[in-house]
Amino acid sequence: MPREQLRIRLSNAAYGWIMRVLFNPRLSPRAMRRNLEAFAATPRSRLQRLHPAARFRRLSIDGLPAESIVATPHPQRALLYLHGGGYVFGSVATYRRRALRLSYRCRAEVILPDYRLAPEHPFPAALDDAQAAWQWLSSTTSARGPLFVAGDSAGGGLALSLMVRLRDAGARLPDGAVLLSPWTDLTLTGDSIDANAGRDCWLRRAQIAAWAAMYAAGHARHEPLLSPLNADLRGLPPMLLLAGDREILLDDTLRLAERARAVGVPVDVLIGAGMQHDWPLTLPWLEESRRAWRTVERFVDSTEPARRTAPPQSVVAVPGRVPSATIRAPSREVSSRNSSVSRPVTGPG
Secondary structure: OOHHHHHHHHHHHHHHHHHHHHOOOOOOHHHHHHHHHHHHOOOHHHHHHHOOOOEEEEEEEOOEEEEEEEOOOOOOEEEEEEOOOOOOOOOHHHHHHHHHHHHHHHOEEEEEEOOOOOOOOOOOHHHHHHHHHHHHHHHHOOOOOOEEEEEEOHHHHHHHHHHHHHHHHOOEOOOEEEEEOOOOOOOOOOOHHHHOOOOOOOOOHHHHHHHHHHHHOOOOOOOOOOOHHHOOOOOOOOEEEEEEOOOOOHHHHHHHHHHHHHOOOOEEEEEEOOOOOOHHHHOOOOHHHHHHHHHHHHHHHOOOOOOOEOOOOOOOOOOOOOOOOOEOOOOOOOOOOOOOOOOOOOOOO
């Protein structure tokens, strides 16, 4: 077996075992949160020792706790990152290291909000918090170049819902979006949920169904702001979508790409060969993850600020990108305009 294939197999096995322990379906949301904090929370002081040039700043956005994370001396863009966790767990502390890598890779200031979690705070609390964070970012960082929104898993779906709400309100939209393994359909109708049930290392239908019920809390799960796959996607900004070919949420990405392209939204898709849910974040040492990060870098480098706003339910011309074909396993780079801007040689990436 080739060395990289062995690394993939061993990494996926270890990842799956850890995730099954941390997020055993029999555990309560609070127990899952405690497990995740114990496993993944990284204090600012520790990251500061490892990366002395990194900058961390606590924020309070109308009472919403958040953090500004900068890993590059001269950030060229700003990015709102919405963490994953099934709308039930996840925090600034558990995503701080990942946000630092994202800042370094994208040469961006990353704003990471601690949005409210279900079941204590069901829909639309997380979406309201995401909108508050975006409004703060878009009103205070006008001179920093392009503005992006990004997220993984539930955070990827939340980012999509946020863009739909902003579009409907005629508010400023992001210049681009990066969605990693986005959960876009809380009704769980994707074929891959069952087709990949034996290949996904830790997510199962019953597990995500329980999280969906906690977040929806009586709302119809097909509502567009809960399942943004069902939303009118016209006028949304260019999107980069990433998913692993072994995860049960694969079809949430593929169907989103198909529906967005059908209404003229520029979409690039990268499907990781042999990869699991959130693989660029959870398994960054794999070559497939390095390819994914290079793809993210090229996407943000190729996106120019558009000062984009959209009147409710209208179609907006999106300049500068052409819809591309879905890239399937084995994955390859998504073609995009490359930037000649230099970047540090070493860092947290």
